[in-house]
Amino acid sequence: MTPSTITVSIPLPSARVRWAGLGLATGLVVALIAGPALGPRPILAADPAAAPEHTIAVSGTGRVVISPDIADLRLGVSITAKTVKAARTANATAMTAVIASLKKLGIADKDIQTTILSLQPVYDYSSNGSAPRLTGYNLSNGIAVTIRSLDIVGDAIDGALGAGATTLDGVSFRVDNQVAAERQAREAAMAEAKSKAQTLASAAGVTITGVASINETVAPVPYPMYYGAQAGAAVRDLATPVQPGTNEVTVTVAVVYVIG
DSSP: OOOOOOOOOOOOOOHHHHHHHHHHHHHHHHHHHHHHHHSOOOOOSSOTTSOOOOEEEEEEEEEEEEOOOEEEEEEEEEEEESSHHHHHHHHHHHHHHHHHHHHHTTOOGGGEEEEEEEEEEEEEOOSTTSOOEEEEEEEEEEEEEEESOGGGHHHHHHHHHHHTOOEEEEEEEEOSOOHHHHHHHHHHHHHHHHHHHHHHHHHHTOOEEEEEEEEEEEEOOOOOEEOOHHHHHHOTTSOOOOOOOOEEEEEEEEEEEEEO
16 A cells, blocks of 8 residues: 655744744743842841941030231221212322321231222201202222231221221231141140040940041131220320230031940
């Protein structure tokens, strides 16, 4: 008996179907490989293997008292006249005399600076129900003076008032260079902080092994002020007394020490 042959024809998928199948198979393989990595995992806020650092936080303050060597003087001329020209002329004459009195004491040009120069109309509001009436103009000229010799501060005030200054805002005192004083205050502040930390560590039975952080605060130096325009103008035959006093430089540090 002659054997028979059966032929079965299977249609091949199109190119689009073949690429879709290949993509699906690749996706399944990637999912199987990355599945464990994409699964939920615990979130650690810190490495449990690292031991926490033990610290002592303290503060220290250092203070250094210094004598000022610079005075800052603020004064000016304010004049009211019926016309702008008259106010300007009178003010310029008075301020020129004031500046000349300061230079006569040896104060340099670089230490005299104009701080305000303003012209304002002056009105009379006394008429009830009527519009204000223009009566004149006020011209103000103010200067700031740096005095590098405290011995002449009183003379500078008296000379300026005598020459025509009409306003005296005040006198402030400062130190020209306080870097050295800040360094001393900083060293004193650190010494105080270290002493506190050593006392605490000794009482707790631990030792200081290092420093974790240092924060510093430098307090602004309060300048002693003198206000005496009226007194200086009223008693012209007496020298104006000026006392510079002292200033204080303060430095505060916050230190975190590592203990073991």
